[in-house]
Amino acid sequence: MSTNTNTTHPIFSSYERKEGFFDEIFDEKGNPKEIYKKLFEIYGGHSIEDFINLNNKARASFFNQGITFQVYGDNQVKEKIFPFDLFPRIIHPSEWEIIEKGAIQRSKALNLFLHDIYHDKKIIKQGIVPAEMISSSENYLHQMMDLDPPGGIYNHVSGTDLIKHSDGKYYVLEDNIRCPSGVSYVVCNRTALKRALFGVFNHYKAHTVTNYAENLLEMMESVKPHGVDIPNCVVLTPGIYNSAYYEHSYLAKAMGVELVEGRDLFVENNFVYMKTITGPERVDVIYRRIDDQFIDPFEFKSDSSLGVPGLFSVYKQGNVCLVNAPGTGVADDKAIYTYMPDIIKYYLDEEPILNNVHTYHCSRPDELKYVLENIDKLVVKPVDEAGGYGVTIGNRLTKEEIKNVQEQIKASPRKYIAQPIMSLSLHATYIDDSKSFEPRHIDLRTFTLLGKDTEFVLKGGLTRVALQKGNLIVNSSQGGGSKDTWVLKK
Amino acid sequence: MNLEYTVRYHARNQYETLVKSAVWQFLIQPENNDNQTVLDAHFSSSVDGRVDPTINGLGFEAIRYSVDIPFNEINFEASYKVIKEPINPFDLLHQERKKDMEVFNTLKFKADFEPYLRVTPLTQISDKSTFTFNAETSTFNQLQELNSWVYNYIEFQAGVTSVQTTASKVLSLGRGVCQDFTHLFCAICRANGIPSRYVSGYLHQGLGYSGDAQLHAWAESYLPKVGWVGFDPTNNLLTNQDHIKICHGKDYQDCAPLKGVIYAVGNGNNSTEHTVQVSAQQ
Amino acid sequence: MLARVANNLFWMGRYIERSEHTARYLNVNYFSSLDAPNEVSQSRQFVLRSMLNMVGDPVSNPNTHLDEKEVLHNISLNQNNYYSIIASVKHARENANSARDLISTELYEAINKSYHFVLNYPSDFLTEKGLYDFTVNINEMMAVLKTKIKGTLLQDEIYAIIMMGVTLERAIQIIRIINAKYDDALEAKDEHSAVTNSFEWITLLKCAESYDMMRRHYKKTPNNINTLEFLILNPNCPRSVMNSLNELYHHIQLLDQNKYHNKDSTSFLVGKIRAEYEFKVIEEISDQLKDFVENILNQLISISTKMENEYFNY
Incomplete structure (x- = not known):
């Protein structure tokens, strides 16, 4: 069932609200919610032609700035931009307060968890997290055992992916603590919206997002190696062909530090140096945007030419700081996610502020019973498979298929977990084909920085949009776009 | 001496x-x-x-x-x-198999010895029934039996395997060099919950042992109350004064x-x- | 500044300059030949050979028949050809990409724009009727880039390195053009004309965009002596080798601030070569032009190698 909105303006005429999903813009009666009223009024004053025009301008601005990613086609490399949407997402200060506190809580808990599993492993010895979470993880690095990273920080930069479910509450879907990307788009989206529709900012007091780089630099300086006065910080990129290269160069430029590749660095006398036109210059803190396996061919993948031979041994001796620490990947595995509420309680003695999607462990008899009776309402996942293999989504299964899944689970209940099907909220998004705003599913990635005695959450974030109708996958590789995200001041 | x-x-x-x-x-x-x-x-x-x-x-x-x-x-x-x-492993105190197994099964032990219980790509075996441990004789004695079993199972032959050959492959080939003997030994121990590590080192020459003009490899297994004990399945020996150790790890990759x-x-x-x-x- | 990035910026400068000279050479030779005074100079085969000679891919067999469309496509838009204009523009952009945190947004966006222009230029159109449009556009875009370099960058070591690339490449390209046109002049001479006052000297000056200024300076018809003197030794002609050497010397001073030069430094080498040409007379050159060409190219390459060892290779 769907109802049209009350608005009479043509650009919203094809906006159909969908039952069963949380609509960010309209209430049940189809009226714009309080926080969007003013925006609605302003946008309603524009014609369709205005929007087509503005949309094209925003696109050209991204293209000329070279904010593009590469798509490898038949025999040519094509450049594409990430689609940008003109309708901003607005987050109320009271709502944001919860998100911010929750994101910091998760980051801190994950940091303590990482320290523990690379030292005493108390949480495993006490049976709170199963030993298999470590022993079956390829991201658990034995080189990190008993190593104390400068400042005691592992996950300096965390990206938390949140959605708003049909119950109107935020849920965390994923914690990204390897090399979360996307923060440069937060800044670009703001710039693009300002250029296109600067008038709207007169009616809302949104927090700035351009302070990310200065906070990132401050955080990096806080985790400098012992004995260093003013640390030399750099950004380490895999190079210009990497899809996130724009972001790497943006961050280096905005922080005013060098953007280096592996071949610009070398190790001597257990320090890291970069090769400059006037000779070697010592490097103290490296924000590396290269995956663990590629940072040092002597320690990890030996055929990697992206990294620096000997880098890890310098890190081990405390003479350089790597941001994020190697081996953080073990804590953002899907399996660890299901233990996040326990992890938060164990280390912080606090209740989780942000909701986890509830997880049923089929190894527990009463939960198994519930799962078997409700397969049509659940997503069933194998515990030890990565990358979405063997996942079934209940409401898309035939009766026969449901039976099969039940049999599979009964055969080896320990192997499966189940979660309710999450419904991503809807937001007004400008659609080229219909030349009007239509509802599309969105999520939110927040960016949290953790330094020695410092913490920071970027007031804003990346709202990703699934541009295809009905699609729930917001990934950029799946044709997703993004929106400027405003966190309003109190 | x-x-x-x-x-x-x-x-x-x-x-x-x-x-x-x-x-x-x-x-x-x-x-x-x-x-x-x-x-x-x-x-x-x-x-x-x-x-x-x-x-x-x-x-x-x-x-x-x-x-x-x-x-x-x-x-x-x-x-x-x-x-x-000099070392004499027979001097060491060996306790009952049952007591060992109790220790092996504690969470604390599994967490502490995780690296050497981990199944790596090189120490993976599909068929775990090739050599079975029983609950009666001491773990040390059974490890010695395993040492002889591996020694007899694999025919020493250079050039048929590489440092990337998995224990699984060695099991089906039945031939190989010191890395392969060691990987198979470790794989079987780990499949049975006994922490075992790959050791790289040198072997004193002139005694006619296999693998002596190259770097050598052998295994060390952990026994509660005793510690790490060295086994050289390539030569069906317990490690002794002729084994000079460089380092140890999960498998060849680490060494x-x-x-x-x-x-x-x-x-x-x-x-x-x-x-x-x-x-x-x- | 990172040594690798310095190297990239040096080459960005070189590729920008190279694109300009290749484009102009195509334009001038093609359109001058249409109404050239003698048969050889008017021949299309002769012109195509000259183009290939200049870009460094000469055809040795005199009986080879060249296909006009193919040659024009190869020199301008064939991505797989190392000497094509598209390859140079692409390399310029790639080098800029790896240093985009160091250069101005306007400069980067202008390079990006040039790249998209070349990439989207239809080859069929170019070889049939777009040669003039394409080459003129390239010349203008490269001029814009050099204005952005001079007008928007901090005039520090980054600027000096880019300008070293631009001026070194200019000197090299001018020598290559002189060499190619000298060969043309030898081939085009017949019983009615001597090498000394060939039509090809005028084309040579046009290829260096120096014809009008040369006429103003000498008030004479171009011949071998005054043309070479103007393009090699006149310090006021912005395209001359002497002018480039002066510029190189100026920019290397920005990089190397030592009061006394180390005799192994780039700065010392540039100064030495510059001093040699400052007091040369054209008669020393024009008699043995081929030797001069070989010698000066080696000297320019030795500057590039020296820079590589001193600044780009830690």
Whole structure:
């Protein structure tokens, strides 16, 4: 069932609200919610032609700035931009307060968890997290055992992916603590919206997002190696062909530090140096945007030419700081996610502020019973498979298929977990084909920085949009776009 | 009685295309431990470069060597004087199998020994029933049986396997060299919950043992109340004064003696030859 | 500044300059030949050979028949050809990409725009009727880039390195053009004309965009002596080798601030070569032009190699 909105303006005429999903813009009666009223009024004053025009301008601005990613086609490399949407997402200060506190809580808990599993492993010895979470993880690095990273920080930069479910509450879907990307788009989206529709900012007091780089630099300086006065910080990129290269160069430029590749660095006398036109210059803190396996061919993948031979041994001796620490990947595995509420309680003695999607462990008899009776309402996942293999989504299964899944689970209940099907909220998004705003599913990635005695959450974030109708996958590789995200001041 | 050994390591690397610069990491220096002491260490190369002593990610002493002048061939020589004290594993206290198993099954033990219980790609076996442990005789005795079993199961033959050959493959091939014996030994122990690690080292020559003109490999298994005990399945021996240890790890990957990063003009083949000489004087 | 990035910026400068000279050479030779006074100079085969000679891919067999469309496509839009204009523009952009945190947004966006222009230029159109449009556009875009370099960058070591690339490449390209046109002049001479006052000297001046200024300076018809003197030794002609050497010397001073030069430094080498040409007379050159060409190219390449060792290769 769907109802049209009350608005009479043509650009919203094809906006159909969908039952069963949380609509960010309209209430049940189809009226714009309080926080969007003013925006609605302003946008309603524009014609369709205005929007087509503005949309094209925003696109050209991204293209000329070279904010593009590469798509490898038949025999040519094509450049594409990430689609940008003109309708901003607005987050109320009271709502944001919860998100911010929750994101910091998760980051801190994950940091303590990482320290523990690379030292005493108390949480495993006490049976709170199963030993298999470590022993079956390829991201658990034995080189990190008993190593104390400068400042005691592992996950300096965390990206938390949140959605708003049909119950109107935020849920965390994923914690990204390897090399979360996307923060440069937060800044670009703001710039693009300002250029296109600067008038709207007169009616809302949104927090700035351009302070990310200065906070990132401050955080990096806080985790400098012992004995260093003013640390030399750099950004380490895999190079210009990497899809996130724009972001790497943006961050280096905005922080005013060098953007280096592996071949610009070398190790001597257990320090890291970069090769400059006037000779070697010592490097103290490296924000590396290269995956663990590629940072040092002597320690990890030996055929990697992206990294620096000997880098890890310098890190081990405390003479350089790597941001994020190697081996953080073990804590953002899907399996660890299901233990996040326990992890938060164990280390912080606090209740989780942000909701986890509830997880049923089929190894527990009463939960198994519930799962078997409700397969049509659940997503069933194998515990030890990565990358979405063997996942079934209940409401898309035939009766026969449901039976099969039940049999599979009964055969080896320990192997499966189940979660309710999450419904991503809807937001007004400008659609080229219909030349009007239509509802599309969105999520939110927040960016949290953790330094020695410092913490920071970027007031804003990346709202990703699934541009295809009905699609729930917001990934950029799946044709997703993004929106400027405003966190309003109190 | 203490024995004094002289270990000579020689590596010769040849490259088809001109190498402009290169950096290597050597994991060839005997470690200092309870029963071996390194007295004297010497390292040299045929091409001028920079020697950087360092500690690798797993905590072992390594040597980094970098060269910035072009070359096609490079030779490395290292020599070490090592004192070995005698060991007799039969003197050690061995407890009942049941008690061992109780310890093996605790969460604390599994967490502490996780690296050496982990199934790595090289120590994976599909068929775990090849050698079975029972609940009666002591773990130590059964490990000795396993040592003989592996020794008899694999026919020593060079050139049929590589350092990337998995234990699974060795099981089906039935042939191989010291790495393969060791990987299979570790794989079976780990599948049965006994922590076991891969050891890289040198073996005293002239006694007719297998694998002595090259770097050698053997295994160490952990026994509660005793500690790590060395087994050399290639020679059906318990490790003794003739085994000079360099380092240990989960498998060969953690112990590779030589890793290099070469910046060359164009692509070409390269070859590496290692030779090892160990001699004793009393 | 990172040594690798410095190297990239040096080459960005070189590729920008190279694109301009290749484009102009195509334009001038093609359109001058249409109404050239003698048969050889008017021949299309002769012109195509000259183009290939200049870009460094000469055809040795005199009987080879060249296909006009193919040659024009190869020199302008064939991505797989190292000397094509598209390859140069692409390399310029790639080098800029790896240093985009160091250069101005306007400069980067202008390079990006040039790249998209070349990439989207239809080859069929170019070889049939777009040669003039394409080459003129390239010349203008490269001029814009050099204005952005001079007008928007901090005039520090980054600027000096880019300008070293631009001026070194200019000197090299001018020599290559002189060499190619000298060969043309030898081939085009017949019983009615001597090498000394060939039509090809006028084309040569046009290829260096120096014809009008040369006429103003000498008030004479171009011949071998005054043309070479103008393009090699006149310090006021912005395209001359002497002018480039002066510029190189100026920019290397920005990089190397030592009061006394180390005799192994780039700065010393540039100064030495510059001093040699400052007091040369054209008669020393014109008699043995081929030797001069070989010698000066080697000297320019030795500057590039020296820079590489001193600044780009730690």
